[in-house]
Amino acid sequence: MKQFEDAVHALGDALRARKATLATAESCTGGLIAAACTALAGSSDWFERGYVTYSNAAKNEALGVDAALIERHGAVSMEVAEAMAAGALRASAATVAVAVTGIAGPTGATPGKPVGTVWLAWGARAGAVRSERLQLAGDRTAIREQTVHAALARLRELAPTL
Secondary structure, three states: OHHHHHHHHHHHHHHHHOOOOEEEEEOOOOOHHHHHHHOOOOHHHOEEEEEEOOOHHHHHHHHOOOHHHHHHHOOOOHHHHHHHHHHHHHHOOOOEEEEEEEOOOOOOOEOOEOOOEEEEEEEEOOOOEEEEEEEOOOOHHHHHHHHHHHHHHHHHHHHHHO
16 A cells, blocks of 8 residues: 555544544445555544445445435446445544545446546535546556545545635
8 A cells, every 4th residue: 555655644644633534435446545544553543434335235235325326327426426425424423534436447337437437525524525527547456546546635635624
């Protein structure tokens, strides 16, 4: 997790300074965001918990994402990513949450959602959940790593506003 070390350190400092904590809700990254965060000694000061909700059932059961929402928009959608982030906040004591859902490949593409399509959502308990669609290039590993970098960047942008 060396490639994420600087970003995680900056995020940890920002969250610790505000006595804020983080929850992650991950699908396509399979826990890589949580792993990157917890690789840093002292992250227990600010990392609250992580959810790996790879299946649609897990998104529903662990985060309360409505199955009808997944059916209507697909698991890789703004609506589901935002519901995942909101669900992580609801199901935890964390101050902030980030969620990712996407198609890391090499299979799984659908019309309008090619490999590399990732929805990222982030927000704070005291504010609105925001989201962003990423269209990433590369193999499965590269897409997952780029997703982690993007998630950490959005959280670092959010932290000063807490």
